[in-house]
Amino acid sequence: MPGLYFEELEPGLVIDHATRRTVTETDNILFCSMTLNLAPLHLDAEYSKDSIYGERLVNSLYILGLVTGITVPDTTQGTTLGNLGFQEVKFPKPVFHGDTIRVRTEIVSKRESQSRDDSGIVYFRHYGINQRDEIVCDAARAGLMLKRSTVDEPASV
Template identity: 70%
Template sequence: MAGLYYEQLEPGLVVEHAIRRTVTEMDNTLYSALTYNCAPLHIDAEYSKDSIFGQRIVNSMFLLGLVTGVTVIDTTIGTTLGNLGFEEIKFPKPVFHGDTIRVTTEILDRRESKKREDSGIVFFKHVAYNQRDEIVCEMKRAGLMLKRAWVESQRKQA
């Protein structure tokens, strides 16, 4: 299992994710179409020429999903029971077609689950940068993470 368990996600841990992703026009257009987001800033090149950006911008919800997805292999694949929510989501700079996104994750805090003995809640901060090292997305996220001790106790019982 590549993901980290609750016990390994200690506050202060910072992960520089190796996966980077160049965002394409197809990504933006397809995501906007699939989600019925017909905002001209995402899909209309002529309209966007006269916008404050001078071109189309990438759908921020696509970026939110991409940033979260990039983090999965290094942090939560196979060790998460679920995403509990996002907060303080910010998009300080726009993303354009052709921008390459990289992501860092910091573990802010964690606590035992009050309802489940197999897991705890971990609070993540994800920050995404473009190729110019400008921050393009920041968010805090909570995840329900498996405890290694619980998984190992289950294996012994089996």
């Protein structure tokens, strides 16, 4: 499924993404290992028993990547020139092994690019939501999005 072009990403648009993902212990351990994040709160079950959560937490950067990744097919796949950055990221609730994450995207605003004629900047807000309807990730970001009007349409046969 292709992403949306600049013209299609209107402020106020809300997308409830169909893809959901149950986070596993393996996801968390692999991500922590690949990024060299050895925090015992993510990896050590005995240590985590005495934490305020009573169990291991899923690495928040994994959750940010998962939330952002789930949005790609519906928003930016094939229609973005790049992620311009995250303005703000919050993790209001922890994520644990076995939690299922779904994502809602809101288009906050957009503007024409000042340096490119073929694109504009879109401001997205992504919410990662667990199976208890709690927001576990709240991420505001900007993307440089292609304009449909600048893409060559395939010739008719």
